[in-house]
Amino acid sequence: GAVVSQHPSWVICKSGTSVKIECRSLDFQATTMFWYRQFPKQSLMLMATSNEGSKATYEQGVEKDKFLINHASLTLSTLTVTSAHPEDSSFYICSVLNTWTSGGPGDTQYFGPGTRLTVL
Amino acid sequence: SQQGEEDPQALSIQEGENATMNCSYKTSINNLQWYRQNSGRGLVHLILIRSNEREKHSGRLRVTLDTSKKSSSLLITASQAADTASYFCATDTGNQFYFGTGTSLTVIP
Numbered sequence: 001g002a003v004v005s006q007h008p009s010w011v012i013c014k015s016g017t018s019v020k021i022e023c024r025s026l027d028f029q030a031t032t033m034f035w036y037r038q039f040p041k042q043s044l045m046l047m048a049t050s051n052e053g054s055k056a057t058y059e060q061g062v063e064k065d066k067f068l069i070n071h072a073s074l075t076l077s078t079l080t081v082t083s084a085h086p087e088d089s090s091f092y093i094c095s096v097l098n099t100w101t102s103g104g105p106g107d108t109q110y111f112g113p114g115t116r117l118t119v120l
Numbered sequence: 121s122q123q124g125e126e127d128p129q130a131l132s133i134q135e136g137e138n139a140t141m142n143c144s145y146k147t148s149i150n151n152l153q154w155y156r157q158n159s160g161r162g163l164v165h166l167i168l169i170r171s172n173e174r175e176k177h178s179g180r181l182r183v184t185l186d187t188s189k190k191s192s193s194l195l196i197t198a199s200q201a202a203d204t205a206s207y208f209c210a211t212d213t214g215n216q217f218y219f220g221t222g223t224s225l226t227v228i229p
Contacts, residue, residue: 034162041212043153043165097160109163 003027004096006112013084014120020080021115023094029074032097034109035067037090044093050077084119091116126209126220134228139196141223143209144189152185152192153210157222163208166194201229 003026013019023033033050048069049057056069066088068080081088092115098108127142143152151170155163167183169176169192176183182195196203204227209220 032160036162038217041150041214043168044155044163044210044217046162046164049162095162109157 004110004112006115010116012118015085018082020078021092023077023112025075025096030096033077034095035079036093039090086119089119126223130224132226139199139225141194143192143220145211149211150214151212154194155208157206199227201227203227
């Protein structure tokens with residue numbers, strides 16, 4: 001399967017600061033990436049769809065000004081949590097959509113290892 | 121392996137019919153979750169059922185969990201064309217999170 005990396009793997013920050021999380025597709029060019037967050041013992045919640053060269057599409061209830069997504073290249077998408085607060089502490093996971101198989105049911109997604117954000 | 125296996129791999133039904141898909145797993149879990157994936161889209165969470173629960177409902181969705189058989193089922197009633205998607209179960213063991221292989225559902229208008 002494809003390799004997707006995330007950086008950092010774990011970050012602790014003070015309340016009010018901004019944190020940038022990177023998601024890289026190492027094996028193929030990805031026009032579409034997804035960002036999820038997961039609270040302990042909870043489900044993956046889709047936050048937004050990141051499209052290369054265009055604005056991200058946010059899911060209902062996700063603040064676009066709070067979670068800034070930039071997908072400037074075919075191998076890199078970044079999620080910036082602005083003015084982080086303790087309630088933003090979560091596990092953030094990106095995934096990459098394999099464009100070779102896209103276009104029908106069962107599109108293949110490859111997940112990154114996730115980034116644990118702890119806001120003090 | 122903890123990986124969930126889903127059955128059937130593909131399902132095609134007429135609009136209005138019910139769709140049932142099953143998920144089996146191998147070890148103890150904290151909870152089991154069902155997700156939907158439309159073509160070109162991200163995974164969308166549908167229902168989470170905890171290990172001490174046996175059944176949950178959400179709109180036209182009904183999920184059952186049988187921990188003795190290590191299996192779960194997702195029932196979609198009165199299916200609509202918009203339900204066409206792939207459906208995945210995911211098991212949370214507390215330490216690891218596993219997705220099943222998915223069921224591709226096609227609802228014919």
